[in-house]
Amino acid sequence: MKNLVHESRQRLAWSQQRLADELGVSRQTVISIERGRFDPSLPLAFRIAAVFNSTIEDLFFPDEQQ
Amino acid sequence: MSVAPTRTKWGYAKFGTGRLPAAAIAVPGGLILGAAGGWLSVLAGIGGSNPALGFWVFAACIAMPAAALVYVLVVDRNTLIGATERPDDSVESGWIDKAASGSFMDLILVLGAATTVLAFIPRELVVDLKLVLPAVVGLGFASFGIRYLVLRRKG
Numbered sequence: 001m002k003n004l005v006h007e008s009r010q011r012l013a014w015s016q017q018r019l020a021d022e023l024g025v026s027r028q029t030v031i032s033i034e035r036g037r038f039d040p041s042l043p044l045a046f047r048i049a050a051v052f053n054s055t056i057e058d059l060f061f062p063d064e065q066q
Numbered sequence: 067m068s069v070a071p072t073r074t075k076w077g078y079a080k081f082g083t084g085r086l087p088a089a090a091i092a093v094p095g096g097l098i099l100g101a102a103g104g105w106l107s108v109l110a111g112i113g114g115s116n117p118a119l120g121f122w123v124f125a126a127c128i129a130m131p132a133a134a135l136v137y138v139l140v141v142d143r144n145t146l147i148g149a150t151e152r153p154d155d156s157v158e159s160g161w162i163d164k165a166a167s168g169s170f171m172d173l174i175l176v177l178g179a180a181t182t183v184l185a186f187i188p189r190e191l192v193v194d195l196k197l198v199l200p201a202v203v204g205l206g207f208a209s210f211g212i213r214y215l216v217l218r219r220k221g
Contacts, residue, residue: 024151028221032157037221044155 002059006034008052022051073147079140088141095140096133103128162218169209176205 009019009030016034021028023044032038033048040048062063078085104125107113113120143149150156184193 025156026150031156032221038157041155
């Protein structure tokens, strides 16, 4: 699954650690999500969307749609 | 009145509504388990010709790992400095799950293959069954550790 977490974080000028702290997860989790190597759980995806004031559909895409 | 910090380097163990520093339980617990191990070694006669020396050697060897085990069992990880608020949502939790299920599969495969081979070896070749449990435990640790490290490297 692809995502726009990296772009959204850059827009806010947040560090990976800042985003990890906001989400209550490890920095490695943010790194893995941004690289597309870890698909977050649904509750975590909702929290990611919430911190970016966005929706899950706007942030996450199936591979073939991008 | 001072309030104890929520998170410390060694964390707390929670009991109902109260809590205690985890080390305050782990250290005495380890000492008690070490003494019990030393006492058992004397009872079993594996402490050597000098029971008192055997007791202290076994107690000293068992106390520290036992304290570490008690600590791991009782500490509330949310009270450790640097702990994430939601460890279950972190990628490390997924790595642990994958490594554990993979190492379980490895154990079944290796034990199945080893049992098949042992069924056909000549009777003259005797395998000491006392080696089986340490071998299984060692294989489990090694498989889990290697799998976890590989997953971590992949990121």
